[in-house]
Amino acid sequence: MPDPTPAPLRSALTSGARCLVLSPHLDDAVLSCGALLRALAPRCEITVLTLFTEATDGPHSRAARSFLRQCAHPDAATLFRARRAEDRGVVETLGARPEHLGLTDALFRQRDVPAALSPVGRLLPELVHRYPTYRFDIARGRVSRGDRRLRADLAARIAVRATEADLLLCPLGIGRHVDHLVTRDLGLAWPGTVVWFSDFPYALEHAPDPAFVRRADLRPWSFDEGLDAKDALVRGYGTQVDALFPSGTIPRLAETYWAR
Ligand SMILES: [Zn+2]
Numbered sequence: 001m002p003d004p005t006p007a008p009l010r011s012a013l014t015s016g017a018r019c020l021v022l023s024p025h026l027d028d029a030v031l032s033c034g035a036l037l038r039a040l041a042p043r044c045e046i047t048v049l050t051l052f053t054e055a056t057d058g059p060h061s062r063a064a065r066s067f068l069r070q071c072a073h074p075d076a077a078t079l080f081r082a083r084r085a086e087d088r089g090v091v092e093t094l095g096a097r098p099e100h101l102g103l104t105d106a107l108f109r110q111r112d113v114p115a116a117l118s119p120v121g122r123l124l125p126e127l128v129h130r131y132p133t134y135r136f137d138i139a140r141g142r143v144s145r146g147d148r149r150l151r152a153d154l155a156a157r158i159a160v161r162a163t164e165a166d167l168l169l170c171p172l173g174i175g176r177h178v179d180h181l182v183t184r185d186l187g188l189a190w191p192g193t194v195v196w197f198s199d200f201p202y203a204l205e206h207a208p209d210p211a212f213v214r215r216a217d218l219r220p221w222s223f224d225e226g227l228d229a230k231d232a233l234v235r236g237y238g239t240q241v242d243a244l245f246p247s248g249t250i251p252r253l254a255e256t257y258w259a260r
Contacts, residue, residue, distance in 0.1 A: 003221050006259035008167050008193045009036075016043035020165035021096075022158070022186060023050040024179040025105065026083040027237045028171060030090055031244075032200045034230040035255055036223050037094055046096035047165070050087060051154065052179045053100040055080045055108040059125040063134040064107045070243040076108060082239050090236035101157070103150065106131050106138050106179045111146055131178065141176025151182055158186050168194045172258055173209065175202025188216065198256035201244060208258070217260050224254035 005013070012019060019040060023029035029048045030037070037046060055076035060068070064076070073079035084100055091098035104110075109130040113121065121128030130144050131137035137144075143151070170187035173180040180199055187194040196218060198208065212218075231250055235241055241250070 003219070006195060006219075006221050006257065008195060008259065009221070009257060012040055012044055012167055014043075016045075017166040018164065019044050019046045019167045019169060020161060021046060021048045021169040022171070022183050023048055024171060024177070024183040025052055026050050026080075026087040026100075027234075027240050027244075028180070028199065029169075030094070030230075030233050030237070032171065032197045032203075033169060033255060034094070034233045035226040036197075036257070037096060038226050038229060038233070039223075041095035046094070047099055048087075048091045048094075048096050049099045049101060051101045051183055052103045052105040053080065053084055053087075054102055054104050056104055056110060059122055060108065061125045061129045061132055063132070063138070064125075064129075066134075067107055067243075071239050072242075073239065079239060080105075083237075086237055086239060090233055093236065094233065101154075103154070106177070107134070109147075138178055139176060141173075141178070141181060143178045143181055147178070147182065151185075154182065155186060155189055159189065159191075162191050166193065168192060170194060170196050171199045172196040173212070174199040175206045176209070177202070184212070194260075196258040198258070200253060200255070201251065203256065204251060204253060213258065216258075218258035219260075221257045221259065222254040223257065227252050227254070 021029045068076060071079055088098045110128050111130050113128050126132035130146055168187060168190045171180045171183050173184035187196060234250055
């Protein structure tokens, strides 16, 4: 027998609710929750708040240059402008309200370095970046101590919104990308109801962190309605879809939600 729908989602689906969806990057909320958000939209007031929506000017690290190449965009500023525009388009199509918080994506985040080091940073950009590589830094799942202030500022900016929403949706941080983990942890401090979502497409290849699931006392629930219509929404992220799904096919995976 399938698990019963978690109470906060059942209530939102049947009676409506004000939902705040935290998306680390400009695509994560729709990639992970597009089908559920479509089902919620007729009755709910939904805000998709994306946190890491900016890049910085070069010189970029190798990891960032490789990302720009994958997206076939040589310039980070124009790529991120295009990404913000496509996110606004997709989220509005869903009947939700897009909002961009304007923090810098981990790939482009720089350390506070003394001015004397900036010529070195031009020659060796890795030296001045918070996360110099993707594989050994960003995807390693260890948020840098240098991001502590960013986390504290972010927690304060999210906390003041607690009265605006009946339900908070947060990523579970599957795949352990540092920006996803930072976003995941905001749910722990939220005073109201929180439901976490499995991060797609990371969930195709990675498992949830059992320690976090235990600590937050979460149970999974899966939602598989409307996956065909979700495909079209995901394709709205034109700058990302080819890099994310090089075969051209978007795998159909039920969405998974984690509630207490
Ligand atoms: Zn992401």
